[in-house]
Amino acid sequence: MVACNKTCQQIFFAMTIAAGCCFLTTGCAPGAKNEVIVMGMIHGRHRTSKLYSVARVKSFMRAVDPDFILCEIPPDRLETALREFDETGKIDEPRVKRFPEYVEAMFPLHREMHFEIVPCAAWTKAMSDDRREKLARFKETRPEDWAEMNRAESQADEQLRKERLDEDPLGIHTERYDEITARGLEPYNRLFNDALGAGGWDNINAAHYALITASLDGHKGEGKRFLITFGAGHKRWFLDKLRQRDDITLRNLREFSSQGSARETD
Numbered sequence: 187m188v189a190c191n192k193t194c195q196q197i198f199f200a201m202t203i204a205a206g207c208c209f210l211t212t213g214c215a216p217g218a219k220n221e222v223i224v225m226g227m228i229h230g231r232h233r234t235s236k237l238y239s240v241a242r243v244k245s246f247m248r249a250v251d252p253d254f255i256l257c258e259i260p261p262d263r264l265e266t267a268l269r270e271f272d273e274t275g276k277i278d279e280p281r282v283k284r285f286p287e288y289v290e291a292m293f294p295l296h297r298e299m300h301f302e303i304v305p306c307a308a309w310t311k312a313m314s315d316d317r318r319e320k321l322a323r324f325k326e327t328r329p330e331d332w333a334e335m336n337r338a339e340s341q342a343d344e345q346l347r348k349e350r351l352d353e354d355p356l357g358i359h360t361e362r363y364d365e366i367t368a369r370g371l372e373p374y375n376r377l378f379n380d381a382l383g384a385g386g387w388d389n390i391n392a393a394h395y396a397l398i399t400a401s402l403d404g405h406k407g408e409g410k411r412f413l414i415t416f417g418a419g420h421k422r423w424f425l426d427k428l429r430q431r432d433d434i435t436l437r438n439l440r441e442f443s444s445q446g447s448a449r450e451t452d
Contacts, residue, residue, distance in 0.1 A: 218409030226418025308393030317385030342370020364422035
């Protein structure tokens, strides 16, 4: 009996050590929460902004050091963009080249950092064309609604400028920025979402988020880091949904503002 107990103790001790080693191994930790950072972009203004330049975008991407970048590129456009960049070093794909944060930051960094690019924009050309045509029509047929929408957006833009939140990445990634932008977009969403169909504000955000959800769900418990890069106006909508998940840790981009190294150690 004593020998048996000693043997059992040795086996148990060995199993405990093995389990501990497995837990400390990144790919073996059971149920490790993924980290998610939502990075609000200002698109074309990255080329002119002194505070949120393309260089600053690259700096943040390096600091975050993501395993995946979930970007505002439609799934059917990514392959073409990747091929063009690999072959020529530039991108001519029209839906992608309009975003300097991708053409001049993400794609070049992809060569050295080896994160996976995940396209999560639900837009299609047909959807975009339909939205443009409907809005042009509403300007004539619903002038009061159109005026209310534009007034709210203009007031929000002015408030962001007044508080110097419009181009400062540290200001963009605050609750105050989200509060102001949400207020500015409220009439547009309330008055036109249903009429615009798939291209309405709530509708398109739900479609974008479905693609984001699919990626997050596909990597549950892996302890990976996801960087979501969409226009800053989408940030509030996504964060409200992401906060409902209990399998991720949300982090603010501001945490990475002065980091040279991205990964936190336990």
